[in-house]
Amino acid sequence: MGQPLPGETELESGWVGAELKGTVSFPRVRPFSLHIQVLRMAPVYDFTDHHHTRREFLRRMGFAGLALSAGGITQSCSMSNPRAHPPSVVLIFMDDLGYADVGSYGAEGYRTPNLDRLAADGMIFTDFYASQAVCSASRASLLTGCYAERVSIRGALSPSSEVGLHPDETTIAELLKAKGYSTAIFGKWHLGHHQEFLPLQHGFDEYLGLPYSNDMWPVGYDGTPASRGNKAAHPPLPLVEGNEVRETIEDQAGQDRLTSLYTQRSVDFIERNAENPFFLYLAHSMVHVPLGVSDRFRGTTAQGLFGDVMEEIDWSVGQVLDALDRTGQSEDTLVIFTSDNGPWLNFGDHAGSAGPLREGKGTAFEGGPRVPAIWKWPGRIEAGSICHDMASTLDVLPTVAAIAGAAMPEAPIDGVDVMPLLLGEKGASPRDQFLFYYDGQLRGIREGRWKRVYEHRTRSYENVEPGMGGLPGPYAFPTVPDALYDLETDVGETTDVAEEYPEIVARLDALAEEAREALGDGLRGRRGSEVRPPGRSSFDRPPNVEHLAVGAQVSLAIPPSPSYPGNGPGGLCDGEVGSRDHHDERWMGWSGEDLEATIDLGEPMAVRRVGVDCLRAQGPWIFLPRRVEVSVSLDGKEWTEVGWTDVPVENRLEKSVVKIEVEVPSVPRPERARFVRVRARNQGPLPDWHPGAPEDAWLFVDEILVEGESG
Numbered sequence: 138m139g140q141p142l143p144g145e146t147e148l149e150s151g152w153v154g155a156e157l158k159g160t161v162s163f164p165r166v167r168p169f170s171l172h173i174q175v176l177r178m179a180p181v182y183d184f185t186d187h188h189h190t191r192r193e194f195l196r197r198m199g200f201a202g203l204a205l206s207a208g209g210i211t212q213s214c215s216m217s218n219p220r221a222h223p224p225s226v227v228l229i230f231m232d233d234l235g236y237a238d239v240g241s242y243g244a245e246g247y248r249t250p251n252l253d254r255l256a257a258d259g260m261i262f263t264d265f266y267a268s269q270a271v272c273s274a275s276r277a278s279l280l281t282g283c284y285a286e287r288v289s290i291r292g293a294l295s296p297s298s299e300v301g302l303h304p305d306e307t308t309i310a311e312l313l314k315a316k317g318y319s320t321a322i323f324g325k326w327h328l329g330h331h332q333e334f335l336p337l338q339h340g341f342d343e344y345l346g347l348p349y350s351n352d353m354w355p356v357g358y359d360g361t362p363a364s365r366g367n368k369a370a371h372p373p374l375p376l377v378e379g380n381e382v383r384e385t386i387e388d389q390a391g392q393d394r395l396t397s398l399y400t401q402r403s404v405d406f407i408e409r410n411a412e413n414p415f416f417l418y419l420a421h422s423m424v425h426v427p428l429g430v431s432d433r434f435r436g437t438t439a440q441g442l443f444g445d446v447m448e449e450i451d452w453s454v455g456q457v458l459d460a461l462d463r464t465g466q467s468e469d470t471l472v473i474f475t476s477d478n479g480p481w482l483n484f485g486d487h488a489g490s491a492g493p494l495r496e497g498k499g500t501a502f503e504g505g506p507r508v509p510a511i512w513k514w515p516g517r518i519e520a521g522s523i524c525h526d527m528a529s530t531l532d533v534l535p536t537v538a539a540i541a542g543a544a545m546p547e548a549p550i551d552g553v554d555v556m557p558l559l560l561g562e563k564g565a566s567p568r569d570q571f572l573f574y575y576d577g578q579l580r581g582i583r584e585g586r587w588k589r590v591y592e593h594r595t596r597s598y599e600n601v602e603p604g605m606g607g608l609p610g611p612y613a614f615p616t617v618p619d620a621l622y623d624l625e626t627d628v629g630e631t632t633d634v635a636e637e638y639p640e641i642v643a644r645l646d647a648l649a650e651e652a653r654e655a656l657g658d659g660l661r662g663r664r665g666s667e668v669r670p671p672g673r674s675s676f677d678r679p680p681n682v683e684h685l686a687v688g689a690q691v692s693l694a695i696p697p698s699p700s701y702p703g704n705g706p707g708g709l710c711d712g713e714v715g716s717r718d719h720h721d722e723r724w725m726g727w728s729g730e731d732l733e734a735t736i737d738l739g740e741p742m743a744v745r746r747v748g749v750d751c752l753r754a755q756g757p758w759i760f761l762p763r764r765v766e767v768s769v770s771l772d773g774k775e776w777t778e779v780g781w782t783d784v785p786v787e788n789r790l791e792k793s794v795v796k797i798e799v800e801v802p803s804v805p806r807p808e809r810a811r812f813v814r815v816r817a818r819n820q821g822p823l824p825d826w827h828p829g830a831p832e833d834a835w836l837f838v839d840e841i842l843v844e845g846e847s848g
Contacts, residue, residue: 222317222413222414223316223414223540223541223542224414224469224470224471224514224540224541225318225410225414225415225416225417225466225469225470225471226309226313226318226415226416226417226470226471226473226537226540226541227407227417227419227457227461227470227471227472227473228279228309228416228417228418228419228473228533229419229421229454229457229472229473229474229475230276230279230324230418230419230420230421230475230476230477231421231423231424231450231474231475231476231477232272232325232350232420232421232422232423232424232425232476232477233424233425233426233476233477233478233479233480233481233488233489233498234424234476234477234479234480234489234508234509235476235479235480235488235489235490235491235492235497235504235508235509236479236490236491236492236494236503236504236507236508236509237489237490237491237492237493237509238424238447238480238489238490238509239252239253239256239509239511240252240253241253241256241261241509241511242261242492242509243492244447244490245440246438246439246440246441246444247438247439247440247443247444247445247447247448248438248448248451249447249448249450249451250451250455251451251452251454251455251458252451252454252474252511254455254458255454255458255472255474255511255513256511256521257520257521258513258515258520258521259472259511259512259513259514259518259520259522260511260512260513260518260519260522260523260524260558260559261509261510261511261522261523261524262509262510262511262512262523262524262528263523263524263525264507264524264525264526264527264528264624265475265507265508265509265510265527265528265529265530266506266507266508266527266528266529266530266571267279267475267476267477267478267506267508267529267530268284268285268506268529268530268531268574269284269285269478269506269574269575270478270479270497270498270499270500270501270505270506270575271292271293271478271498271499271575271576272292272293272294272325272327272349272350272425272477272478273285273290273291273292273293273294273327273328273349274290274291274292274293274574275477275478275506275530276325276326276327276328276420276477277290277302277328278529278530278531278551279309279477279530279531279533279534280302280308280309280310280328280339280534281302281306281307281308281534281546281550282531282532282533282534282535282546282550282551282552283306283531283549283550283551283552284531284551284572284574284656285574286574286577286656286657286665286668287549287550287551287655287656287665287667287668287669288302288303288306288669288671289303289668289669289670289671290302290328290671291576291577292576293327293349293350294327294328294329294330294349295349295353295367295371296330296349296353296371296372297370297756297757298329298330298718299331299673299674299716299717299718299719299792300329300334300671300672300673300674300718300720301328301329301330301331301333301334301671301672301674302328302329302334302339302671302672303669303670303671303672304333304338304339304672305548305669306339306546306548306669307546307547307548308339308340308534309340309416309418309533309534309537309538310322310336310339310340310341310416310418311339311340312340312534312537312538312541312543312544312545312546313340313414313416313537313541313543314340314342314416315543315544316414316541316542316543317413317414318413318414318415318416318541319342319406319409319410319413319414319415319416320340320341320342320343320415320416320418321341321342321343321344321402321403321406321415321416321417321418322336322341322343322344322346322418322419322420323343323344323345323346323398323399323402323403323406323417323418323419323420324346324347324395324399324418324419324420324421324422325346325347325349325350325351325420325421325422325425326344326346326347326348326349326377326420327347327348327349327350329348329672329674330348330349330375331674332380333672333674334672334674335348335377335380337379337380341418343379343402343406344377344378344379345376345377345378345383345398345399345402346376346377346399346420346422347374347375347376347377347386347395347422348375348377350422350425351374351386351392351395351422351425351427351429352368352425352426352427353368353371353374354368354371354372354373354374354386355368355369355370355371355372355373356368356388356427358426358427358604358607358608358609359607359608360388360389360427360607365828370756373385373386373387374386374387374391376391389427389429391429392422392427392428392429393429393430393431393432394429394431395421395422395423395429396421396422396423396429396430396431396446396449396450396453397431397449397453399419399420399421399422399453400419400452400453400456400457403417403419403453403456403457403460404456404457404460407457407460407461407464407466408460408463408464411464411465411466414541416537417457419453419457421450421453423446423449423450424443424446424447424450424488424489425481426481426484426487426488426607426609427487427607428442428443428446428487428607429446430442430445430446430449431449433449434446434448434449434452441486442486442487442607443486443487443488443489447489454474457472458472467515468515468516470514471512471513471514471537471540472511472512472513472514473510473511473512473533474509474510474511474512475508475509475510475511475530476508476509477508477530478498478499478505478506478508479491479494479496479497479498479504479505479506479507479508480497480498480504481497481498481499482496482497482498482504482598482603483598483601483603483604483609483610483611483612484603484604484607484608484609484610485603485604485605485610486603486605486606487604487605487606487607488603491503491504491507493628493629494507494628494629494630495629495630495631496595496597496598496599497598499575499595499596500575500595500596500597501573501574501575501580501581501590501593501595502590502595502630503588503624503628503629503630505575506573510528512559514559517559517560518559518560518561519561522561524558524559526558526565526566526568527566527568527569527570527571527583528555528558528568529552529568529571531550531551531552531553532552532553532554532555532567532568533552534546534550534552535550535552535553535554536552536554536555536556536559538554539554539556540556548669549667553567553568554567555567555568569584569585570582570583570584570648571583572649572652572656573588573590574656575595576659577657577658577659578593578658578659578660579591579649579652579653579656579657579658579660580593580595580660582645582648582649582652583624584644584645584648586623586624586625587621587622587623587624587638587641587645588621588622588624588630589619589620589621589641589642589645589646589649590617590619590620590621590622590630591619591649591660592616592617592618592619592660593616593617593660594614594615594616594617595614595615595616595617596612596613596614597612597613597614597615598612598613599613600613601613618633619635620633620635621633621634621635621638621641621642621645622634653665654666655667656668671718673716673717673718673721674716674717674718675716675717676714676716676717676793676794678714678794679714680713680714681712681713681714682712682714682840682842683712684712684842684843684844685738685742685744685843685844685845685847686710686736686738686813686841686842686843687710687711687712688707688710688711688712689710689736689737689738689739689843690707690736690737690739691706691707691709691710691734691735691736691737691841692706692734692735692737693706693732693733693734693735694733694734694735695727695730695731695732695733697725697726697727698726698727698728700726701719701720701724701725701726701837702722702725703722703723703724703725703726703839704722704723706734708722708723708725708839709725709734709736709838709839709840709841710736710840710841710843711840712840713839713840714750714794714839714840715750715752715794715837715839715840717792719752719754719757719759719837721839723839723840724752724837724838724839725837725838725839726759726835726836726837727819727835727836727837728833728834728835729819729821729822729833729834730819730836731762731816731817731818731819731836732749732762732815732816732817732819732836732838733814733815733816733817734814734815734816734841735773735812735813735814736812736813736814736815736841736843737773737811737812738810738811738812738813738843739811740811740847741771741809741810741811742809742810742811742843742845742846742847743808743809743845743846743847744769744779744801744808744809744810744813744843744844744845745800745801745803745808745844745845745846746798746799746800746801746843746844746845747767747798747799747801747813747815747841747842747843747844748796748797748798748799748841748842748844749762749765749796749797749798749815749817749838749840749841749842750794750795750796750838750839750840750841750842751794751795751796751797751817751836751837751838752792752793752794752837752838752839753789753792753793753794753795754792754837755788755789755790755827756790756792757835758823758827758829758832758834758835759834759835759836759837760786760820760823760834760835760836761784761786761795761797761820761836762784762797762817762818762819762820762836763783763784763786763818763819763820763821764781764782764783764784764817764818765781765782765784765797765799765815765816765817765818766778766780766781766799766815766816766818767779767780767781767799767801767813767814767815767816768813768814768816769801769808769810769812769813769814770810770811770812770814771809771810771811771812772811772812773811773812776812776814777808779799779801779802779808780799780800780801780802781799782797782798782799784797786820786824788824788826788827794839796842797817801845813843815841817836817838819833819834819836820834820836821833821834822834
């Protein structure tokens with residue numbers, strides 16, 4: 138039967154087909170009655186073979202040999218709340234942890250006794266999904282209960298990102314704080330590094346951790362200072378406390394202490410809140426590369442550094458559980474352990490395992506978003522139970538809100554309350570669908586056992602050699618075709634059965650179309666009707682500006698890039714200025730081409746000055762124009778050039794907005810015009826000193842300002 142769950146029960150061989158009744162005692166859980174029928178012996182499962190079914194995988198997990206009787210488990214402990222306050226919540230969130238990286242999910246080469254104890258005391262989910270297989274998008278969904286596309290957080294935000302979680306979005310911390318909970322996050326945030334986006338502005342009382350991934354620093358994967366590429370442009374890695382940088386992580390030794398530091402602060406927080414409800418979000422930086430581990434655990438496992446790191450993570454979980462025990466809070470605390478996405482497989486021996494699942498991080502195949510998940514709540518969740526129904530990190534917020542009696546967010550969310558699953562209610566299936574988004578693309582949809590995949594280009598770890606020793610290997614980039622998979626019999630997604638089940642394909646395609654209407658789909662150029670904007674960092678200027686041309690009709694001789702169309706030509710004279718994020722729709726962008734705009738003021742006016750608000754962000758290749766020229770006309774047919782301004786090229790790293798002005802001569806009188814034509818000449822090829830040379834520069838404009846006197 139494989140290794141039994143930790144406890145004091147014993148079964149002898151030869152019981153197949155028989156029934157057993159009795160009492161089982163697990164550590165720290167009150168005894169409960171148990172009725173078991175032994176069905177068959179569980180064979181050892183080979184995780185390298187993707188052709189095994191889910192049932193065979195469950196046998197490998199050591200659980201499929203036991204089938205609970207129809208009556209289920211009847212616990213003798215009371216369901217009443219022993220404390221006067223609602224239950225506390227501990228959410229432990231891993232980074233890049235694969236589906237098979239925990240002992241109870243089949244991990245090999247290292248031990249996870251504390252995580253196994255958590256599983257023995259709680260519920261394991263076999264079909265649990267992070268909302269998306271990439272850092273920031275996944276974390277946005279966890280805290281808001283929304284698909285990342287709904288809240289416009291995509292990919293993994295970098296130190297140069299100008300966006301973050303919008304202040305109007307409601308997080309788990311804000312819901313619980315309103316109910317009197319103390320709230321804290323220790324670890325990785327990755328939802329915006331500007332102060333307006335940090336945890337203290339999103340409902341957390343305390344924060345210590347990294348604002349983004351631990352590899353976003355000016356150090357190469359070989360541990361030496363980076364001399365080129367994106368890493369060379371990264372600032373030192375900040376360790377933030379509250380809203381301030383406490384110190385910077387300069388070297389690998391700094392990475393080695395992160396797990397113990399987060400754990401120490403978590404234990405202290407639990408001890409300080411023994412008499413009131415709390416929400417602890419422990420968001421480990423590990424097992425994201427570069428791997429870091431303390432000396433206590435270094436070199437202790439057969440799996441090498443990855444195994445060492447996992448044993449320290451397991452130790453951390455044990456410290457948290459012990460703190461709950463020590464302060465008398467274990468019986469009234471919901472503990473959730475899961476991951477933001479699957480393993481980063483091209484790092485080879487420094488990456489985890491997706492087990493029988495296809496691919497890993499950064500993909501929409503099962504190995505990307507399907508992750509381990511363990512929930513424990515004594516007296517409510519069956520000890521040692523397994524849930525085969527779908528659930529997701531999307532569902533954490535509504536479930537926790539229901540448990541705490543907190544009000545749900547006013548804006549629509551995508552999560553569902555999975556408490557019926559936790560309570561083992563017969564026939565409960567609160568989530569029957571899941572959308573596989575990645576970077577704005579709807580790449581697949583699941584309903585029940587069926588998964589529909591849509592043609593897309595993806596990163597892949599197949600047929601390429603992974604890196605070793607902390608160095609990355611290459612990706613492959615195949616285009617995968619439309620397909621239908623039966624995850625009940627083909628969890629490795631190897632066999633397309635679309636031709637055999639056309640009615641299933643039709644139903645899933647109809648559901649996907651509904652999703653595209655609401656949340657969009659980059660694969661089909663669709664923009665969703667229910668998408669909300671991200672938070673955007675602003676320049677130090679008012680959001681609106683008044684001038685003569687506000688609301689004027691604008692026409693363009695050269696259309697902008699389809700990637701940066703702005704709000705149409707009229708957006709150049711709408712009085713609304715852009716943020717620091719060049720993806721903001723107030724910005725309009727041209728690659729290698731000029732802006733040539735004609736503005737109809739509606740009636741002749743005295744024009745004294747024309748300004749063009751231009752963005753300078755040389756990292757993403759956005760340069761000021763080399764010249765701005767202005768012409769005017771009374772009838773739109775005969776034009777007079779009234780001035781120009783030349784703009785020198787400067788090598789400046791900071792992002793800024795520059796208003797380039799052209800003064801209109803007023804001697805002997807102010808120039809009267811109904812029409813104003815502005816031409817901003819693109820820089821053209823990037824300067825030789827720019828790493829992108831000789832490619833073309835981008836020109837970004839958010840507003841053309843016409844100043845003077847009306848009438």
